[in-house]
Amino acid sequence: MRLPGTRYQEPGWEQVRKLLGQCSLDAFARCDLAGLLAPAGGGDGLALYVDLLAASLHAAGRGARGRAAGNSYGDSVAELALLLAYELAARPADWEAFRTAIAGEHARAPAFWRHPGGEALLRKKVNDMFAVLRDKVDADNYQAACGRPCSPNxxxxxxxxxxxxxxxxxxxxxxxxxxxxxxxxxxxxxxxxxxxxxxxxxxxxxxxxxxxxxxxxxxxxxxxxxxxxxxxxxxxxxxxxxxxxxxxxxxxxGEYEALSANRDRDWLQDADTSAAWIEDYWRVLDESGAGSTPGPDQILEALEDEDGGQAVAPEAAEAAAEAADAAGAADGADEPLAALRAHAVSLPPGFVLAAGAAQEPGSWSARMLAGASLAVRLAVYAKLLGPDDDSYPDAWRDPATNALPTMVQLAALDGVSLPTLRKRRDAAIASLQAHATQNGRSE
Structure with missing residues (x-):
């Protein structure tokens, strides 16, 4: 349950309670409990307990329970427990009620905490003290947040x-x-x-x-x-x-649950870099353009053919570019028609830098393909493993398809024609296979 100003009313409280009980037993083990609870000790006893408890909580904060989420505001279990310990230092009446309860048990069974089951009873008294205190703290914070009276009850x-x-x-x-x-x-x-x-x-x-x-x-x-x-x-x-x-x-x-449904998390454009935001923007436009009437927001613009200036689909443009590349390759030309493809297929800004940095530098394939360009390496992986293998880093994927870029996109990255990219890809694969075969024979 979430209410304005409160921090201890969510399910994480159970872990906070357990951590306070665990660390309180540790604090009591490092002092004379009978002396600590003596009436003459008064404020000194409370100050010593809070100091010992805080030290134990700091140490426990590095453990799994201490690092766990204590609420949906982002406070950890250890942080909430420590704040409640310091609240106790400012509320001696709660400590006095705890001391009186322990003194009563001590009168019935002297030093009961040293007997079998005594630690469990001591821990229960600690839990009761902090359970009352957490509602007092949250009630005060609720009043401060809402301006309305609120009691622990x-x-x-x-x-x-x-x-x-x-x-x-x-x-x-x-x-x-x-x-x-x-x-x-x-x-x-x-x-x-x-x-x-x-x-x-x-x-x-x-x-x-x-x-x-x-x-x-x-x-x-x-x-x-x-x-x-x-x-x-x-x-x-x-x-x-x-x-x-x-x-x-x-x-x-229910109203506050609806108002705080975002759980105080930052919006994507505030948390990510500008490059990541632009990538998401392009992806959304690409997806909306694919299922809507062409308009000014459509990313894949219509292309004009050479003769009549008539609009053609991107697939037709790709086929025409591929045919033109094949004809040029016969004469030794390597003109990629990059301007045509740049309009038909585009990757997010910063793709080359992010994808290049995502390659594992020590992997066997990275060493074998060190001399190849990024486009050739991705083309090799797409050919051998498919375009959407689970092992690919996210930086390699086109956000519009969540798969590796197409061969046309990779050819545009390298500024070469599609047949040329295929030749380079096949040569790289042949080199990998030859190296693997040679190593197998040598072994």
Whole structure:
């Protein structure tokens, strides 16, 4: 669940809680716990605990749990745990409540933390302290962000509603297996057809208050325990039979969920280089031009033939260029008709530099083809492995097709005719095969 200003209400909290418990036990092991919890210690005990806990959290921050995402804002588990430890230093009342709880256990079983199971009890007390503290911190931050009053108990109610929505969504998704309970939540018996509400429930904002009330009512019948709105607890008294308030809270969660759907990530044009943005721009135009009426945004412009000035398709232009190249090659000419092809086929700016840098310098094929141009090397790979082999780096691929450039595109890169490129490609392949055969014989 995401709410304005909050940082600890998402699923990553479980890892934050576990890291705080783990590092607290480490901190307690490096000091005299009985002295640390003594009333006379007061603020000194809290300061020592926070210092030891912070040192342990810094060390754990290099581990897998510490580096894991703690929320969708980009905070790691270790960062959130460390911030909460420093919040504790500013809230001695929470430390005093923890110290009192430990002192009570200590009075019943002296030094209980040294007995079997004692560490688990100590860890539970730590978890309880930080669970209360995280709701206080998030409630304060929510008030600062929204300008509306919010208590830790109200945050707890938000969390309950979010959990209720998740369970209702699960039941709706498997409505055939939970037909009786889903019918009770909807307030009518179900027939063989899928209820329309199942398709309508796409987000928490679409969840209806009466479904929450009926869901809580059905839990004792279908799950064995009373629902949160049907217990004797006074925690949710303000929500019991209060559809308007439930609806407003659900709508608030859903509204902020929609507003923050981008999860605070940068847009592509802000995160990438200008060259990458231009490549994406050309790809989008190319894709839109392929399925729309020709217009000023079409990349593959119409070409004129030599005689009548009549527009011809790119495929026809390619065939004409190939025929002209074949005729020129017979006379020893190597005129590529590059101007014609430059209009018919184009690669993104910066393709040559990026594709050249993507070749593994130490690979066998790179060493064998070191004297060949980039276009010849890519033509060899396309011939031997196909145009879209999974091993190709992204920099080699034409963004418009996600495959290697065509032979016409590669010929345009080298400024040679298509037959010439084919001859060079075939010569390079023959050289590779001869070298491989020679090495096989020598072995």
């Amino acid at each position: 109200r945050l707890y109610a938000y969390r309950m509603l979010d959990t209720a929505y998740g369970d209702i969504a699960r039941l709706f998704a498997g409505w055939q297996m939970h037909r009786a309970q889903v019918g009770a939540i909807l307030g009518r018996p179900l027939d063989a057809a899928q209820p329309i509400e199942v398709r309508q429930l796409g987000a928490i904002g679409a969840c209806r208050p009466e479904w929450i009330l009926r869901w809580s009512e059905t839990l004792e019948r279908f799950g064995g325990t009373p629902g949160p709105l049907h217990t004797r607890s006074k925690r949710f008294d303000s929500l019991k039979d209060n559809r308007e308030k439930i609806g407003a809270m659900l709508a608030e969660i």
